[in-house]
Amino acid sequence: MRLRNIIIATVLTPLFLVLLVVSLVAIVSLEDNLRTKLQSEVQILSQAIGTSLGYALTQETPREAVQESLHAAFSFHRIYGAYVFDTRGDKVYGLGLGETLFAPEEIRAVAESGEELGEYRQHERWSYYSALVPLTTPGGEPRGVLQVNRLNTGVENYIGFLSLVALGAFLIAAVGIVAMIWWGFRRHIERPLERLLAVMERVGSGERQRRAEVEGPAEYRRLSLALNEMLDALAEKDADIEARRRKEIALERRLRKSRKLAELGVLAAGVAHELGAPLSVIDGQAQRLERRATDETQRRPLARIRGEVARIVTIVRQLMELGRRHNLELAPCRLDDLVRGAQALIEGGEAIEVDLPEPPPTLMGDEQQLTQVLTNLLHNARQASPEGRVRLSARVVDGALCLRVEDDGPGIPEAHQGRVFDPFFTTKPVGQGSGLGLAMAHRIVSDHGGSIILGDAELGGAAFDLTLPLDSET
Incomplete structure (x- = not known):
């Protein structure tokens, strides 16, 4: 009723x-x-x-x-x-x-x-x-x-x-009063309730941004305000739940990636260990033959053999580093010192644009490994844009250090973006990259309790976003 x-x-x-x-x-x-x-x-x-x-x-x-x-x-x-x-x-x-x-x-x-x-x-x-x-x-x-x-x-x-007239007048007055009350109820009670109900039905159907109009008698204004506050609180809860869900998905992806890298690292370490001895024999024999060569025609192939062996040895060493569990030597590291150390190891590092907060923040980490991460990222950016712009920027957000390395090069194709941190995956020509640099960077950042993702560059090329905690709880 x-x-x-x-x-x-x-x-x-x-x-x-x-x-x-x-x-x-x-x-x-x-x-x-x-x-x-x-x-x-x-x-x-x-x-x-x-x-x-x-x-x-x-x-x-x-x-x-x-x-x-x-x-x-x-x-x-x-x-x-x-x-x-x-x-x-x-x-x-x-x-x-x-x-x-x-x-x-x-x-x-x-x-x-x-x-x-x-x-x-x-x-x-x-x-x-x-x-x-x-x-x-x-x-x-x-x-x-x-x-x-x-x-x-x-x-x-x-x-x-007169009694009949009074009774008739009473009935007419009663009908009029009921009609007036019905009209007033319809206008001032039922219609505002229907508007609130319509808002709730639309919110229930998916229009989460729908809000009630604050109008009418004071009671309905208070009810509308309370409904809007409840909907705002629900929207905040939904946004918080969605943010947590995304963080959980990202964390799950990072865990899967870390587990995958760990498994690959163990396998790579075993393979690298088995390849170490044969490579040493090959390099030694090639060196002995090179010394006995009498002309340049004989030395050139042997030098090439030794060069390829050296490249294999480098890859083997990286594989062993990838599979090895490192104990972090945590110490206070100034961000500007890490950036200068990485720039010094890169050809043309002085041309890199650097935008750091003042004063530069200090974080707890392994200085050698963090420098290696920045070196790999800046080196890749310089190779992607040899004559273009490379920029490193940093900011502090909610107790974490957010670093971004970006360039104005051609960027990474969308089909390859999900594989950039996989070992041995590279977009460089054969012989110019092992595909282990980003995998190593991912492992080091994960060991520090941070994250590294591929983002959208403002300069138009590729961008990598690093997040590292500033405290010592890693």
Whole structure:
């Protein structure tokens, strides 16, 4: 059941019923009071003139005496008929209206019983209240009966009609009040509730940014504000949950990547260990043959063999580093010292744009390994853009150091972006890269409790974002 119907059924209807009963009781009480007043007036007048009429009937000429007494009675207002009857019911004398309201038998019965009789009687188109009063001598001997007729006034005649009119007016007023209450409820209660409900339904259907309009009565403004605050709090919770979910996904990816690198590192370390001895033999034999060579034609192939062996040895060493579990030698490291150390190891490092906060922050880490990370990233950036711009920028956010290395080179194709930290993956030509630099950087940063991701470069090329904690809890 709707709220307005509940209010009408439980509040207005009982209220109107109570008012109707009270009104009917008031009308009935008014009618009874009018009738009682009418009866009292007739009884008082009858008793007032009854004594003189009883005495008049004892006179020698009762008609003249009765006539004189009745004329005196008509000096009272509201008397419309007065008649005197003997004990047999025959009229002695009378004046006014309503002579035939009572039959002779009724008159004789009053004379014999000595008790008064008062009734409402209808004669022709008039309504009367008529009383029969026994007339006695001072000694109590019945002499006749007095009939006094009182004609109902306009109010008394139309009391029933007025009751119907009052009832009709009450019903019309009740209907009007109900209509006004229904309209006011519809405009000021139901419509604002429907607007709030519509907002909640839209939010439930997915429009999370939908908010209620703060308007209307004070209660609805407070309700709208509370609803909006609740929706804002839910939106903040959803955003926090989404951020946590993304962090968990990123952490899971990092864990998978670290696990993969660790597994590959163990395998690579075993392979590197097995390749170390044969490579040493090959390099030694090539060196011995190179010394015995008599001309340049013989030395050139041997030198190439030794160069390739040296490259293999470098790769083997990197594989062993990748698979080895390092103990971090943590110490305070100034960021500007790390950057200068990396620049010094790169050809053209002085041309790199550096944007560091002032004063440069200090972090706890292994200086040698962190320098190796920056060297690899800056070296890759210089190779991607030999004559272009390379920029290293840093900022501190929520207790963490955020580093970005970017260039204006061609960037990394979208198809390769998910594999840049995989061992042996490289976009460089054969012989110019082993594909282990970024894998090593990822392992070192992870060992420091940080993260490294591929981002979007403002310069147009590739960008790598590093996040390292500034405290010592790694």
